[in-house]
Amino acid sequence: MFEASIGFAAVLVLVLxxxxxxxxxxxxGMVGYMMETSYRGAISMVARLIIDxxxxxxxxxxxxxxxxxxxxxxxxxxxxxxxxxxAFLGHLRGGLAMAxxxxxxxxxxxxxxxxxxxATMSKVAMPQMRKYGYADSLSxxxxxAGGTLGILIPPSVILVIYGLLTETSIGKLFxxxxxxxxxxxxxxxxxxxxxxxxxxxxxxxxxRTTWRDRLTALKGVWAVLALFFLVIGGLYGALDFWPIHxxxxxxxxxxxxxxxxxxxxxxxxxxxxxxxxxxxxxTAITAASLFSVLIGAWIFSNFVNIAGxxxxxxxxxxxxxxxxxVVMLLILLIYIGLxxxxxxxxxxxxxxxxxxxxxxxxxxxxxxxxVVVVVVTEISLITPPVGMNVFVLKGVVGDxxxxxxxxxxxxxxxxxxxRLALIVGIPALALYLPSQMG
Amino acid sequence: MSNLANFARRVAxxxxxxxxxxxxxxxxxxxxxxxxxxxxxxxxxxATELTRMLMAITVxxxxxxxxxxxxxxxxxxxxxxxxGSLLNRIRDAVISIACGAMLxxxxxxxxxxxxxxxxxxxxxxxxxxxxxxxxxxxxxxxYMTALVLLLRGVIALFAPKLLENYDV
Numbered sequence: 345m346f347e348a349s350i351g352f353a354a355v356l357v358l359v360l361x362x363x364x365x366x367x368x369x370x371x372x373g374m375v376g377y378m379m380e381t382s383y384r385g386a387i388s389m390v391a392r393l394i395i396d397x398x399x400x401x402x403x404x405x406x407x408x409x410x411x412x413x414x415x416x417x418x419x420x421x422x423x424x425x426x427x428x429x430x431a432f433l434g435h436l437r438g439g440l441a442m443a444x445x446x447x448x449x450x451x452x453x454x455x456x457x458x459x460x461x462x463a464t465m466s467k468v469a470m471p472q473m474r475k476y477g478y479a480d481s482l483s484x485x486x487x488x489a490g491g492t493l494g495i496l497i498p499p500s501v502i503l504v505i506y507g508l509l510t511e512t513s514i515g516k517l518f519x520x521x522x523x524x525x526x527x528x529x530x531x532x533x534x535x536x537x538x539x540x541x542x543x544x545x546x547x548x549x550x551x552r553t554t555w556r557d558r559l560t561a562l563k564g565v566w567a568v569l570a571l572f573f574l575v576i577g578g579l580y581g582a583l584d585f586w587p588i589h590x591x592x593x594x595x596x597x598x599x600x601x602x603x604x605x606x607x608x609x610x611x612x613x614x615x616x617x618x619x620x621x622x623x624x625x626x627t628a629i630t631a632a633s634l635f636s637v638l639i640g641a642w643i644f645s646n647f648v649n650i651a652g653x654x655x656x657x658x659x660x661x662x663x664x665x666x667x668x669x670v671v672m673l674l675i676l677l678i679y680i681g682l683x684x685x686x687x688x689x690x691x692x693x694x695x696x697x698x699x700x701x702x703x704x705x706x707x708x709x710x711x712x713x714x715v716v717v718v719v720v721t722e723i724s725l726i727t728p729p730v731g732m733n734v735f736v737l738k739g740v741v742g743d744x745x746x747x748x749x750x751x752x753x754x755x756x757x758x759x760x761x762x763r764l765a766l767i768v769g770i771p772a773l774a775l776y777l778p779s780q781m782g
Numbered sequence: 783m784s785n786l787a788n789f790a791r792r793v794a795x796x797x798x799x800x801x802x803x804x805x806x807x808x809x810x811x812x813x814x815x816x817x818x819x820x821x822x823x824x825x826x827x828x829a830t831e832l833t834r835m836l837m838a839i840t841v842x843x844x845x846x847x848x849x850x851x852x853x854x855x856x857x858x859x860x861x862x863x864x865x866g867s868l869l870n871r872i873r874d875a876v877i878s879i880a881c882g883a884m885l886x887x888x889x890x891x892x893x894x895x896x897x898x899x900x901x902x903x904x905x906x907x908x909x910x911x912x913x914x915x916x917x918x919x920x921x922x923x924x925y926m927t928a929l930v931l932l933l934r935g936v937i938a939l940f941a942p943k944l945l946e947n948y949d950v
Binding site: 359360361362363364365366367370371387388390391392394395398399400401403404407408411588589590592595596598599600602603604606620621624625627628629631632633634635636637686689690 | 917
């Protein structure tokens with residue numbers, strides 16, 4: 345317990361000194377493991393991990409889902425998604441902000457990153473909301489908050505990383521993210537409604553769209569919707585078109601998604617040869633950086649386990665006969681606290697090796713905990729002072745003060761806390777769908 | 783010296799291209815495998831082992847490039863505290879050198895493990911490809927990454943101008 349605590353503190357210090365997370369966790373894990381076992385044992389463990397991780401079939405889901413998101417992005421889908429949402433919601437008060445939320449949700453369904461969702465949607469939605477005289481606080485906040493949906497609505501890079509770190513089924517995690525993700529959209533719409541009912545000036549209504557135009561707008565997105573249903577339906581094992589039955593492993597779903605997105609982008613003539621190469625290159629680099637942090641986190645995890653931290657923590661909890669729910673509440677508070685300063689992926693990597701074994705041994709469902717952790721991470725993306733999504737918005741929009749964005753985000757943040765409470769209180773919201781999986 | 787930097791940039795394109803190609807093949811193969819299996823009940827039997835190899839190639843080919851670009855995921859929370867370019871430079875250089883040095887031992891061990899696989903004659907299941915090819919590749923690229931990080935640190939200390947505007 346003592347060694348592991350020192351190790352954790354050492355990782356924190358190294359990481360704050362700006363040493364890459366992969367190297368900080370790897371180094372501390374290696375040295376710690378060395379002290380628990382032997383020099384040779386530690387080096388061998390690290391070398392084995394490097395060899396095995398890079399050839400782990402399950403890990404191939406990482407580059408393929410990133411590839412899918414980038415190809416969809418190249419396909420120019422964000423504009424169409426926004427047009428459709430606008431066609432249906434634009435005439436309401438605050439309708440453009442609501443359309444932004446729904447479009448973000450739609451984009452999240454094909455993209456696994458919150459930052460990418462926020463960055464992409466801000467380019468499309470921000471000019472429109474400006475045109476209709478929306479308050480900067482509402483328009484930026486709706487994009488920043490809507491963007492967080494990227495990591496919960498499947499596919500999700502963060503859920504993949506969680507699944508790989510904890511050996512939890514990625515397919516189940518994805519399916520479990522659907523209902524909480526929908527709830528997210530619903531609650532954010534309420535937050536917009538709340539904002540405009542308090543201050544109608546903030547979000548004036550746009551023009552009403554005729555049903556004919558609404559249907560025309562739908563044409564622009566059907567391919568992407570189909571892709572989403574193919575990927576998620578295949579993952580769920582629910583696509584049964586006799587004689588063809590489609591049931592995908594996560595890797596296969598990701599491969600289908602990537603190839604499908606590639607074909608969609610090609611058919612829209614939005615993809616050049618150099619554009620394709622650019623996407624592949626970016627994916628390879630992102631995948632390599634994610635693999636590095638995964639290997640680092642695994643090395644650290646091995647050390648934490650061999651140092652007996654999980655047993656020690658569990659022992660402490662049972663010795664003081666604390667209720668598991670009190671522990672869970674404490675963990676969530678720690679997450680919300682850490683979320684104020686840490687960026688989402690770093691937070692996940694640093695905390696999951698420590699908390700997960702305890703949570704599992706206390707009898708909580710690993711899939712449910714994954715969803716809860718991701719929802720908490722979403723909250724951290726819009727929590728001051730370090731809300732990454734807010735910074736992304738600031739980077740794209742520029743002339744809006746950060747404080748204004750954070751102020752506008754407040755109702756969304758409150759909506760998130762409600763959603764978190766609901767998912768923690770009613771685990772079935774996350775767990776019902778995966779429990780029905782074939 | 784700038785010729786040297788240009789040359790380095792050219793050379794760096796090679797592994798990126800290799801990784802991109804591997805990734806593209808991986809995507810097409812997975813797609814084809816699912817289609818063939820679902821529609822014609824004829825899966826690509828070697829798909830799993832090819833996936834493993836293509837992944838290792840993708841990740842390890844770009845690892846040195848990622849490292850020289852400072853593409854690793856870092857926490858930049860305390861950046862405002864490190865004022866002044868000299869302090870920043872020294873910190874980056876020390877980190878780079880430390881990270882590079884850290885990789886040398888595991889890289890050596892990877893090579894030993896690959897050699898062991900070779901002496902056992904380990905082959906992949908369907909295609910009978912010797913396992914040590916990938917082991918060697920991983921070891922060499924890990925060594926390359928270590929070298930690149932060490933070089934980067936030294937250059938950052940003594941010839942920082944070379945690193946300016948460096949983008950592969």
